[in-house]
Amino acid sequence: MNNFLKYLSTAPVLLTAWLGLTSTFIMFINFVYPDPLTFPVL
Amino acid sequence: MIEKSVSFVFTKAKTNIFFLFASLYFLISPIQEANAAFQNLVPCQESPTFQKRLNTSVKKLENRLKLYTPDSKEAKFLNREIEATKNRFARYGSTNLLCGKEGLPRIIASGQWDHANEFVIPGILFLYITGWIGWVGRKYVRYASQTENPFENEIIINVPIALSIMNSGFLWPVEAWKEFTNGDLLASDDDVTVSPR
Numbered sequence: 001m002n003n004f005l006k007y008l009s010t011a012p013v014l015l016t017a018w019l020g021l022t023s024t025f026i027m028f029i030n031f032v033y034p035d036p037l038t039f040p041v042l
Numbered sequence: 043m044i045e046k047s048v049s050f051v052f053t054k055a056k057t058n059i060f061f062l063f064a065s066l067y068f069l070i071s072p073i074q075e076a077n078a079a080f081q082n083l084v085p086c087q088e089s090p091t092f093q094k095r096l097n098t099s100v101k102k103l104e105n106r107l108k109l110y111t112p113d114s115k116e117a118k119f120l121n122r123e124i125e126a127t128k129n130r131f132a133r134y135g136s137t138n139l140l141c142g143k144e145g146l147p148r149i150i151a152s153g154q155w156d157h158a159n160e161f162v163i164p165g166i167l168f169l170y171i172t173g174w175i176g177w178v179g180r181k182y183v184r185y186a187s188q189t190e191n192p193f194e195n196e197i198i199i200n201v202p203i204a205l206s207i208m209n210s211g212f213l214w215p216v217e218a219w220k221e222f223t224n225g226d227l228l229a230s231d232d233d234v235t236v237s238p239r
Binding site for chain 1: 126129130133134137139147149159160163164167197198199200201
């Protein structure tokens with residue numbers, strides 16, 4: 001188990017997971033608030 | 043010797059007179075102020091070509107909509123597209139955006155406050171986010187260099203430590219300033235290798 005967790009902590013695995021999370025986040029923001037051109041006036 | 047000093051004084055006087063006249067010229071002459079009112083641009087709401095673009099886009103989508111039955115998923119998708127197009131144009135029109143002759147909005151990046159939403163605020167937000175990322179990365183690398191196997195800790199990340207460092211990055215401007223004033227931010231000149239000269 002420890003070795004498996006160590007494998008999951010390697011740079012390529014973490015990079016894939018992190019980029020996947022970031023892209024999902026950006027797609028969700030664009031789904032909720034599409035076509036942002038300027039900063040919204042709050 | 044006397045002729046030298048006389049000629050020196052004479053050239054100094056000429057320079058002074060030149061600067062006096064140059065400054066008087068620039069003070070008195072009618073130089074027009076640079077006006078950042080953008081005469082070639084109109085607010086997008088008032089631009090007829092901007093409206094035309096909206097109508098053309100919606101018309102194209104409505105033409106495609108005619109090819110499908112009303113309850114199909116293609117029709118639902120196209121209806122959502124039509125709504126999104128109308129909302130987009132309404133949003134661009136209701137903010138302070140300026141459009142050119144062809145009806146497309148412009149981002150005014152000159153820093154003036156009435157167009158701050160277009161460049162200044164997103165720019166500051168961008169710098170804050172990228173600064174967070176960079177600062178946190180630097181912190182982890184510095185932590186890794188203190189461990190007993192820095193090479194391994196840089197390719198097999200210590201995830202709990204990395205996550206706690208990532209969460210602490212929101213105050214990075216303060217931390218960076220503190221390190222700068224302590225002399226800890228920058229490497230000393232002795233540590234920087236320079237090619238032989």
